[in-house]
Amino acid sequence: MEKQLDLFRERILDASAQGQALCIRGGGSKDWYGREPVGDVLDTRGCSGIVSYDPTELVITVCSGTPLTEVEAVLAQRNQTLAFEPPHFGAGATVGGMVATGLAGPRRAAVGAVRDFVLGASLMNGRGEVLHFGGQVMKNVAGYDVSRMLAGSLGTLGLLLDVSLKVLPRPYAETSVRLALNEAEAIRRLNEWGGQPLPISASAWCDGVLAVRLSGAQAAIAAARDFIGGDEMHDADTFWIAMREQSNDFFAQAPVLWRLSVPSTTPPLALAGEQLIEWGGAQRWLRTHDASAEAAQEIRSVASAVGGHATLFRGGDRTGQVFHPLAPAVERIHRNLKQSFDPAGIFNPGRMYDGF
Numbered sequence: 001m002e003k004q005l006d007l008f009r010e011r012i013l014d015a016s017a018q019g020q021a022l023c024i025r026g027g028g029s030k031d032w033y034g035r036e037p038v039g040d041v042l043d044t045r046g047c048s049g050i051v052s053y054d055p056t057e058l059v060i061t062v063c064s065g066t067p068l069t070e071v072e073a074v075l076a077q078r079n080q081t082l083a084f085e086p087p088h089f090g091a092g093a094t095v096g097g098m099v100a101t102g103l104a105g106p107r108r109a110a111v112g113a114v115r116d117f118v119l120g121a122s123l124m125n126g127r128g129e130v131l132h133f134g135g136q137v138m139k140n141v142a143g144y145d146v147s148r149m150l151a152g153s154l155g156t157l158g159l160l161l162d163v164s165l166k167v168l169p170r171p172y173a174e175t176s177v178r179l180a181l182n183e184a185e186a187i188r189r190l191n192e193w194g195g196q197p198l199p200i201s202a203s204a205w206c207d208g209v210l211a212v213r214l215s216g217a218q219a220a221i222a223a224a225r226d227f228i229g230g231d232e233m234h235d236a237d238t239f240w241i242a243m244r245e246q247s248n249d250f251f252a253q254a255p256v257l258w259r260l261s262v263p264s265t266t267p268p269l270a271l272a273g274e275q276l277i278e279w280g281g282a283q284r285w286l287r288t289h290d291a292s293a294e295a296a297q298e299i300r301s302v303a304s305a306v307g308g309h310a311t312l313f314r315g316g317d318r319t320g321q322v323f324h325p326l327a328p329a330v331e332r333i334h335r336n337l338k339q340s341f342d343p344a345g346i347f348n349p350g351r352m353y354d355g356f
Contacts, residue, residue, distance in 0.1 A: 003343050004046050008159060009128040010040055016126055016344040024155035024348055027092020030101050034154050034351045044096050051162055055080060059119060064096030064160040066267030068297065071095060075167055083111040083168040087244050092115055096160045102152025105244035106202035106213070108278035111168070115151035122161040123150065126342040130161065134347050149337075155348040156356065157341040171201065171215035176229030176239070179210045180261045183268045183277070186210040189203055190280045198224045204243055205277040206250055212241060243278070250276050254287040257317035258299055291316040300324060323352060 014114030015022050031037055038228045045065040046131055053060040055078040058107045068088055085105030099121075102114045102126065102228030122146055131134075134147035137290070150160060181189065186205040193200060193212075201215035212228060213236065214221045233239060242248040251257065261267070264281035272295075273288030286299065303310040309324035326334060331353075345356065 002227065004129065005124070005161070007046070008042070008124055012124060012126065012130045012159065012346070015040070015346045018295045019344060020346060021349050022346050024159055025101070026094030027067070027090060029088060029090030029093040030097050032314060033101055037348070038350060039346070039348070044094065046161070047161060050074060059164055060167055061162055062095045063162045064094065064099070067096045068093040068095060068098055081170050082117070082165065084108050084114055084117060085244050086114065095163060096316070099151050099160060099163055100153065100155045106204065106240050106278065109203075109282060110201045115148040117166045118148050118151055118163060119166055120164040121147040121150055123157070123341075125160055125272050126158065126160040126344050126346060131310070134164065134354065144288065154351045156338060156352055158347055172221050172234070173218045173220055173221055174213060174215045175225060176211060176213040176233040176236035177225060177228060178233055179212070179228070179230040180208060181205070181210045182208060183275070187265070187267065187280060187281045194264065194280050200224070200280070201239060202243075203278065203280055207274075213241060250263065250274070250285070254314065256288050256291045257313045258286040258288065259311045259313040260284040260286060260299070260303045260308055261328070262303060262306050263285065266306045266308070271299060271302055293320070296321070312355040326353065342356045
């Protein structure tokens with residue numbers, strides 16, 4: 001490992017001295033996410049392997065270049081899992097890419113986001129220094145916010161070396177049901193159910209059908225199913241994996257895909273295109289053919305008007321504004337953090353926002 005760290009340090013110091021951009025990359029399964037990658041590839045896969053795993057403490061520490069499938073296989077042997085259901089989007093997905101993108105799957109609304117499971121991390125900054133943040137237990141709060149901050153940073157702050165993650169036992173039992181509902185009624189019911197002690201672990205509405213997954217003790221699931229109603233889904237595992245990996249027809253047929261984060265009670269959004277609703281109403285996917293700047297402005301205006309924000313998730317102009325514009329005060333914080341961790345501006349420049 002020390003030899004690999006020396007190789008990373010040499011590349012980083014050389015790039016800093018020359019002002020040469022580095023594109024931090026693992027398996028490349030999420031190269032399409034964010035703005036266009038630039039710079040010479042700094043491959044993280046040489047930094048691979050499980051550093052430690054304590055099933056009794058529900059914590060695993062993993063090197064950033066470790067394949068996500070390897071981690072999931074090890075956890076499955078002890079009937080444990082990464083509860084936020086990270087999407088792979090390709091066979092080469094790594095733990096580093098999972099943290100860098102901060103993307104979570106259908107269970108996110110029930111258990112939390114990637115950042116909520118990050119306990120600690122090690123990072124190599126633009127000066128070649130190895131920095132350690134957080135620890136391996138939730139109560140160790142020293143530097144904890146910094147390690148969480150790396151989730152979703154798209155590698156713009158430094159080279160992630162390893163990360164400690166909280167894991168959870170697999171649900172004892174699961175079942176899923178389908179209900180025929182229009183969009184407004186689906187949103188109303190999801191919010192009504194969300195205020196009750198129901199074991200809902202995922203939801204998805206599209207084209208007049210609401211799918212709901214229930215997880216937990218068998219008795220709780222049976223009671224919830226009687227309360228919610230609907231028809232049992234016999235293809236549930238396939239359905240939720242396709243939702244996680246965006247391999248179903250809705251996502252596969254999307255020339256341009258927007259992700260809107262809004263308050264869960266937000267009524268149906270009047271936008272051109274087809275929509276899919278997840279996370280109890282809080283996540284709205286918009287599939288459209290219009291990649292124009294005018295369409296992007298309208299989508300962001302509609303999201304902002306209800307107190308949300310919009311991300312150009314796939315397709316469209318990847319050289320332009322992909323993520324929702326930052327408020328001036330928040331932008332200053334982002335720029336100050338970038339300057340502190342990466343003074344030469346070499347790590348994934350422009351991957352999130354133009355100029356940093």
